[in-house]
Amino acid sequence: MTFLQLISNEGHSIPYILYFGTLGMFTLAIALVVFIVFYQRRIIQYQMKMQRMEEEQQKLLLAASIQSQEEERQRIAADLHDDAGPLLATARLYLNENLVHQEVTTQLQAIFSAKQIIDEAIQLIRNISHSLMPSTLKNFGLESAINDVFQKINGSGSINASCRFHDYRRRLSTEKELLLFRIIQELINNTLKHSHASFIHLIQGRNNDQFFIRIHHDGYGITQDTYEKYKIIPEGLGLKNIHSRVKILKANITFEKDPSQTYFKISIELPLETPG
Template identity: 65%
Template sequence: MFFLQATNPSSGVSSVLFIGTMGMLVLTVGLVLFIIFHQRKVSRYQRTLQKMEEEQQKILLNASIKLQEEERQRLAADLHDDAGPLLATARLYLNENLVNQDKATQLQSIFQARQIIDDTIQLVRNISHSLMPPTLKNFGLESAVNDLFQKISGSGSMNASSRFHDYKDRLKPEKELIVFRIVQELVNNILKHSSSSFIHLTQNVHGDKFYLRIHHDGRGIIQTDFDKLNKSNIGLGLKNISSRLRVVQGSIYFEKDISQTYYKVTIELPKDEPYQ
């Protein structure tokens, strides 16, 4: 006689449930650990990125401070080296002994002093113009940029041209000055380093963005070069550009045309409300 041992179905089901529960628990623990490690990794990355941004802020701030200090030193040097001697010379002609001189000598001294004072006034006016070009102040960014490019083209060293397509509403005066200084810095770099045969600037507006684009056919840089120079201890002019752009919440892009025949620099700014 054969005896068969009966199996308990509920025992098998319990084992399956136990294994399934343990599997789900392991998966859940694994998922929780993955999320924890991932969050830590993201936190470390964010801290690293924040530190890099802080370092970049310091570099741009130092560049801005250095630019302002250089401009102050240049202004002080111009006044000390040029205006100072002129006024001192005029004072010599108008000394206290002048009243004891004969009339012809007095007239000659007054005439000489007046000439020197006129030269000093012109010098101070030139310094003032370098701080705020009169064309920019009186007629706006378009006229100032066109005047700059006409002078470059008039020198015969390079074919320079500029065209504003959509500048019916002027930027705010302080913004115009910053943008003009950026254009000056870019143009100066191109004149000094690119060996270009032409330089051309265009302006237009798309939506709520204001654009200036400079094209030239000489040696240039692309965005990766600009980013590297901006983070290094060299390229002060480019850092000055970055510092000024931060003030006007603008961006700049360096690229080479798809034809590989010229370089293009694009300045992008938020469009202002019409300035009256």
């Protein structure tokens, strides 16, 4: 074959190469576009699914918060109706309109009895107020309020309870202290009711820009998987209340069993407030 014939044959094959090469590139471009569109649709669907799950969780948390508040209102209403109401009604009986027609001795005795009943009603209302916002927490802060709780638990003699605050020179805001106190209160109550622990210990500290609380006990406890499961179901009202308060605090809570398998640990961490 001469040189001219070789060039001629190759010249005929060049258009075919260009044709198939262009077709391959075009097919690859279409496949890439289809893949990108499909992948983006999958991402959008996943994001929408996550958004729906987040909205559903928010609804459950809101329902739990409303239910908790409603139960608290019903408890307060019951205390006022069943205890304070009868006390005040009895005091009114002593101070009826016929009292002015009684002898002085009878009047003094009636006034004294009414005063005792009114004092009892005042103390009852103070107790109700204390359950809403403990005076120790309001006046002296989280450390004093938690120490007071642990002293009462330890004084019962049924469990060894101890509490240690290592670094609480600057208090959290009143709202955060109350939320954190309610979380700790719920955790302690659950431990006392369900764990059958022989000891419970709480420590507080600061780690760089984090405020933390650690609760240790040697009874039956839950792990993070259990918490994540029960915090979103209707039966787990206590855990949902904890979760809703943790979320308001923008904090993290973890439940774990120590590697030694001898005790459970609950950790609460929240960012420190920047001084104004």
